[in-house]
Amino acid sequence: MTSRNNTRLIDEYLNGRLSPVDRLLFEARLTVxxxxxxDLYFQKKTYRLVKMYHREKLKEEIEALHKKIFSSADKLNFRSNIYQLFKSR
Incomplete structure (x- = not known):
């Protein structure tokens, strides 16, 4: 079981919040x-999975917004303005 202190220490290490001395000590501890x-490996993996999950959720939200804006009749004026912005470039 990962101790709370190790989890906090790993978090600080991964996010660059350790002093140079503490970083060096942490890396020395990793070797022994x-x-x-x-624990470092699994915490990195967990962070990557959380990041991927949030990217997927953001993508879903953007797609839903796109569908709402570009398929709704009452947004015709807005769509036209957007198209003009990209057409002029």
Whole structure:
């Protein structure tokens, strides 16, 4: 089980919030502590998955907004203005 301190320390390491000395000490610990190294690997993986999830949710929101704007009859004026912006470039 990952300790709370290790989780916090790994978070600070991954986000560049450790001082140079603390970063060096953390990296030295990684070479001798296989548990910390494993925890770092899984925390990085978790961060990547969360980031991917948020990208997918944002993409869904943008697609829903696009559909709402570009298929609604009452947004004709807005669509026309948008098309003109891109046409003139």
């Amino acid at each position: 502590d296989p548990t910390l190294k494993r």
